Amino acid sequence: MLKLITFILSILFLSACTHPKESSLNPNHINPTEAGFSEQRLAKADSLIERYMSEHWLPGGVFLVARHGTIAYYKSFGFHSLNFWQQYQKDDIFRIASMTKAVTSVAIMQLYEQGKLGLDDPLKKYLPAFAQTEVLDQLNPVDSSFTTVPPQRPISIRHLLTHTSGLVYSNFERGDIRAAYQKLDLLGVGLSHQSWTTNQFIDQLAKAPLAFHPGERYNYGLNMDVLGRVIEVVSGLSLRDYFQQHIFDPLKMVDTHFYLPKEKQERLVPVYAQTDQGTIMKQDDDLSPGIDYPKWKDRGHYAGGGGLSSTAMDYARFIQALLNGGELNGHRILGRKTIELMTADQFVMLNRKGAGISSIPGNTFSLGFGLITQEANGLNSKSPGTYEWGGYFSTKFFIDPKEELIFVGMTQINPFIHGEFYERLTAVIYGAIDD
Incomplete structure (x- = not known):
């Protein structure tokens, strides 16, 4: 009888370990x-x-x-x-x-584990407007017009997830990059917008220069907003x-x-x-x-x-x-x-x-x-x-x-x-x- 009781208690213990409290x-x-x-x-x-x-x-x-x-x-x-x-x-x-x-990160990773996108895929594969996005070179202080140079590598999904794409929050920046964003009406964005849809906003953002070459360094920016639009394109649903x-x-x-x-x-x-x-x-x-x-x-x-x-x-x-x-x-x-x-x-x-x-x-x-x-x-x-x-x-x-x-x-x-x-x-x- 003692052996039977010991055996039952052992089973109950193993069951508790195998099925932890939810x-x-x-x-x-x-x-x-x-x-x-x-x-x-x-x-x-x-x-x-x-x-x-x-x-x-x-x-x-x-x-x-x-x-x-x-x-x-x-x-x-x-x-x-x-x-x-x-x-x-x-x-x-x-x-x-x-x-x-x-x-947004979780949503991207859902699409990743379904095989619908890769972390090192170029952004332009999903958002063609970013095929023309380049890195800021010089800014004219008179009218805030600017010149750019080609990026050393394309923006990837991983760059966006890690804030290493070169996109910035212009409100937190100073100098030339802020002026370039301001010229494109991209100050104060990131929470909502009373006239732009997500698509219109991201298309406008693609016109802005990058602050640095993708993958070069960390800089907190509008990366997740772009990934939100990627989710829409890949899934066929609004965010x-x-x-x-x-x-x-x-x-x-x-x-x-x-x-x-x-x-x-x-x-x-x-x-x-x-x-x-x-x-x-x-x-x-x-x-x-x-x-x-x-x-x-x-x-x-x-x-x-x-x-x-x-x-x-x-x-x-x-x-x-x-x-x-x-x-x-x-x-x-x-x-x-x-x-x-x-x-x-x-x-x-x-x-x-x-x-x-x-x-x-x-x-x-x-x-x-x-x-x-x-x-x-x-x-x-x-x-x-x-x-x-x-x-x-x-x-x-x-x-x-x-x-x-x-x-x-x-x-x-x-x-x-x-x-x-x-x-x-x-x-x-x-x-x-x-x-």
């Missing part, structure tokens, strides 16, 4: 202890967030931590207005801006419809949109700014024209580099699927090996030349994400292999595969003078791990 992110099940955290130490996150709010450095927001597929922390803080009449809610909608890039059918619907991301339906527009939170003294103030259209772009009419412009708005829970479902190896609740959006490729260091050679994303060893870049490798172990609490990014309005996410940990931070403030907030919150989160 990482499904149930918002109604929040259990720090089950997720391997000290509830008391994790509660220090409340104190940190409330201190930044009391100093008028942070308006509030929604913050979510999950580990081993269990939500450990999911809270909203603060108010939508300075007169404290409307509290933030967990289902508030935030402009996630450049966190859109991760979604909006592709995302909806192949990512949002399978993952039940019900509140993620380029343009918000009328019934959801009241849930879009305002954007705040900071003075030099740290006072938070609401940005209105006079201070930041176009800030309400998620409420604009859908004219067919879908910015793959920055156009989405979402909730903390929706985005958590997306990154949990990536942590799970591409699957959530039985719905697969990517293969495990594809995610391994997508999260591998792409800058080994560029880093050696000092042309990567950072001069800090191990602080590098993958296909669409910032990446921490073993060389950066000890830079902060995050494990080697962590991949992450953020958004222009101070949203943030990271995925730590070693700890099976995800984080989503949603607030809306720009500029954010006290941007160290997320590093300090990260330290609190990791310090609370208790298993």
Whole structure:
């Protein structure tokens, strides 16, 4: 009898190991202890967030931590207005801006693993307008006309995924390249546009000169917007419809949109700014024209580099699927090996030349994400292999595969003078791990 009981227990143990608990992110099940955290130490996150709010450095927001597929922390803080009449809610909608890039990267990798495109394919194969795109040579300061030279190599899909194409965000640039973009009406683009469709915008961008030869170095730019148009051409769907059918619907991301339906527009939170003294103030259209772009009419412009708005829970479902190896609740959006490729260091050679994303060893870049490798172990609490990014309005996410940990931070403030907030919150989160 003892042998039989031992045998049964062994089978049950092996079954549990073979079929681990599903990482499904149930918002109604929040259990720090089950997720391997000290509830008391994790509660220090409340104190940190409330201190930044009391100093008028942070308006509030929604913050979510999950580990081993269990939500450990999911809270909203603060108010939508300075007169404290409307509290933030967990289902508030935030402009996630450049966190859109991760979604576009996943869509490209879906097409890659289906054999519909190659990472080193030339861009002009899909968007012929870029066959004429060349590198800036000289600019005439009188009228901003410019001359170009042929690129040493064509722009590839991989160049776009790693921001090494030579395309830039002109608003963040100075000098000749900014003037050239301005001449082509390409300042202030990347979130939406009230007249151009995606196709019209990308065709106009193809007329702009490259800041450097493709593959030469990293420079953050409009690369994902171009990849959004590639997705449209390859799939035959608009970027909006592709995302909806192949990512949002399978993952039940019900509140993620380029343009918000009328019934959801009241849930879009305002954007705040900071003075030099740290006072938070609401940005209105006079201070930041176009800030309400998620409420604009859908004219067919879908910015793959920055156009989405979402909730903390929706985005958590997306990154949990990536942590799970591409699957959530039985719905697969990517293969495990594809995610391994997508999260591998792409800058080994560029880093050696000092042309990567950072001069800090191990602080590098993958296909669409910032990446921490073993060389950066000890830079902060995050494990080697962590991949992450953020958004222009101070949203943030990271995925730590070693700890099976995800984080989503949603607030809306720009500029954010006290941007160290997320590093300090990260330290609190990791310090609370208790298993």
